[in-house]
Amino acid sequence: MTEGANDGSRKRRFARPEVTFEENDQSRLQQWRQCLAQMLGGCLVGQFENGGNIGAMHDQDSTVDYAALKEKIREAGRKLGFAAVGVARAEPGAAVDKMREWLAEGCHGEMDYMARHADLRANPAQLQPGTITVISAVIDYLPHHETAEGPDQAAISRYAQGRDYHKVVRSRLQKLADAIAAQIGPFGYRVFSDSAPVMEVEFARQSGLGWRGKHTLLLSKQGSWRFLGDIYTDLPLPPDEPIEEHCGTCTACLDACPTGAIVAPYKVDARRCISYLTIELAGPIPEEFRPLIGNRIYGCDDCQTCCPWNRFAQTGDPEFAPRHGLDTATLIELFNWTEAEFDRRLAGNPIRRIGHERWLRNIAVALGNLPASSSGAANLTVNRKKALKMKSDHPSALVREHVAWALARLEG
Ligand code: B12
Numbered sequence: 155m156t157e158g159a160n161d162g163s164r165k166r167r168f169a170r171p172e173v174t175f176e177e178n179d180q181s182r183l184q185q186w187r188q189c190l191a192q193m194l195g196g197c198l199v200g201q202f203e204n205g206g207n208i209g210a211m212h213d214q215d216s217t218v219d220y221a222a223l224k225e226k227i228r229e230a231g232r233k234l235g236f237a238a239v240g241v242a243r244a245e246p247g248a249a250v251d252k253m254r255e256w257l258a259e260g261c262h263g264e265m266d267y268m269a270r271h272a273d274l275r276a277n278p279a280q281l282q283p284g285t286i287t288v289i290s291a292v293i294d295y296l297p298h299h300e301t302a303e304g305p306d307q308a309a310i311s312r313y314a315q316g317r318d319y320h321k322v323v324r325s326r327l328q329k330l331a332d333a334i335a336a337q338i339g340p341f342g343y344r345v346f347s348d349s350a351p352v353m354e355v356e357f358a359r360q361s362g363l364g365w366r367g368k369h370t371l372l373l374s375k376q377g378s379w380r381f382l383g384d385i386y387t388d389l390p391l392p393p394d395e396p397i398e399e400h401c402g403t404c405t406a407c408l409d410a411c412p413t414g415a416i417v418a419p420y421k422v423d424a425r426r427c428i429s430y431l432t433i434e435l436a437g438p439i440p441e442e443f444r445p446l447i448g449n450r451i452y453g454c455d456d457c458q459t460c461c462p463w464n465r466f467a468q469t470g471d472p473e474f475a476p477r478h479g480l481d482t483a484t485l486i487e488l489f490n491w492t493e494a495e496f497d498r499r500l501a502g503n504p505i506r507r508i509g510h511e512r513w514l515r516n517i518a519v520a521l522g523n524l525p526a527s528s529s530g531a532a533n534l535t536v537n538r539k540k541a542l543k544m545k546s547d548h549p550s551a552l553v554r555e556h557v558a559w560a561l562a563r564l565e566g
């Protein structure tokens with residue numbers, strides 16, 4: 155899962171260039187003002203109305219109790235559905251050197267933007283001038299505890315079975331920013347969720363929202379099925395303390411990874427990761443990985459399903475509940491979606507971003523990976539071959555090549 159190409163495209167710049175916000179923020183702000191007043195006690199809403207311009211930077215004010223403000227922000231965050239909110243200094247520290255090593259080794263594969271934007275990632279104030287503080291927030295997304303193990307079932311990673319988190323998380327962060335403005339007046343900020351070069355896991359870790367698991371994701375005693383989002387801001391909020399790590403001697407995620415992508419604790423070589431291979435990679439999936447992908451057609455959850463801490467995870471926000479039967483669909487059913495159906499059914503879902511061609515590429519690979527032992531394997535093979543042959547002359551060379559690979563495997 156990676157950053158949206160450009161979160162600035164739908165934003166309008168106002169008088170002060172350091173702050174951007176979405177087109178309809180002013181009208182949304184009006185609607186929200188009433189409920190924000192209730193949420194945060196309403197004391198400064200009048201001032202906000204008079205102050206007006208959210209595009210201004212925050213004038214540091216010795217009369218503001220920033221520690222108390224932080225607690226109010228946390229409380230407002232909880233009311234907006236965030237599982238937790240924390241604060242860090244806008245200094246990613248030692249994680250930057252590790253990121254540069256990772257890039258130097260080429261672990262980012264074809265995700266060129268990771269290398270291109272490394273400096274912005276390392277320097278928050280370069281991305282958003284005036285930034286001194288990061289407000290980190292997490293939203294739980296676990297849609298259910300089921301795993302896609304039926305012989306003809308498609309495995310779609312859990313984060314992608316419901317609504318697109320980029321929009322949901324950023325829209326809630328915007329509401330949180332509105333709530334802060336209602337409290338203290340205009341301040342400088344920008345909201346992100348996997349939408350710009352931001353070291354989200356590192357800031358969440360520094361904010362005390364969890365520790366970094368050996369799979370590199372943010373992990374907490376409530377598990378790792380959480381989306382992260384951030385507000386870069388010029389508010390001098392006091393930072394929270396990081397929490398203790400609790401991976402101990404466990405190596406379950408390293409052992410469970412089907413492709414050996416967690417090459418060392420705290421290090422994922424994206425080029426081997428099924429999430430990268432099925433989502434980020436535009437061209438052919440290297441043949442050595444195809445058999446290892448199994449029935450995973452979009453992303454992979456194995457390093458999380460095996461994690462002992464996820465036994466305690468609760469079902470997440472209803473926004474991320476499965477839609478269009480993506481939790482139970484069969485490979486053949488999804489393979490037969492026309493491009494128009496793909497576009498229509500997946501509107502508002504992150505999968506749509508990969509496009510129909512990569513979708514067919516991924517499903518072709520999964521169709522070629524017959525489960526090792528399943529009753530009715532002969533029937534399965536016949537049905538799969540039939541579906542694959544229907545796409546043998548697909549206009550896309552990428553699809554044709556993966557279909558041919560799958561057919562050869564089923565025949566061999
Ligand atoms: C690029 C990216 C990917 C890439 C690379 C993943 C990776 N681990 O680097 C790919 C496409 C493979 C990917 C996959 C997934 N992703 Co992704 N991804 C990102 C993205 C855009 C950037 C992450 C990044 O900077 N990676 C680069 C490396 C250098 O950074 P790093 O792993 O964080 O840590 C390095 C150093 O900091 C250092 N380090 C840091 N601390 C420490 C500590 C010690 C002791 C040591 C030794 C080293 C060390 O070690 C690493 C270098 O080896 C973030 C969003 C964002 N803007 O942050 C989402 C994000 C990390 N992804 C997310 C998710 C959900 C996933 C998937 C689960 C999706 C799926 N189901 O398929 C998988 C999980 C795979 C995995 N185990 O990482 C979520 C994670 C939420 C969480 N709970 O942490 C994020 C935060 C998006 C979001 N806003 O919610 N992703």
Ligand code: SF4
Nearest residue numbers: 411427428454456457
């Ligand atoms: S997402 Fe899957 S392939 Fe990627 S590191 Fe985790 S277990 Fe390995």
Ligand code: SF4
Nearest residue numbers: 367368401404407461
């Ligand atoms: S599986 Fe074990 S090592 Fe991996 S993140 Fe979970 S607790 Fe840590």
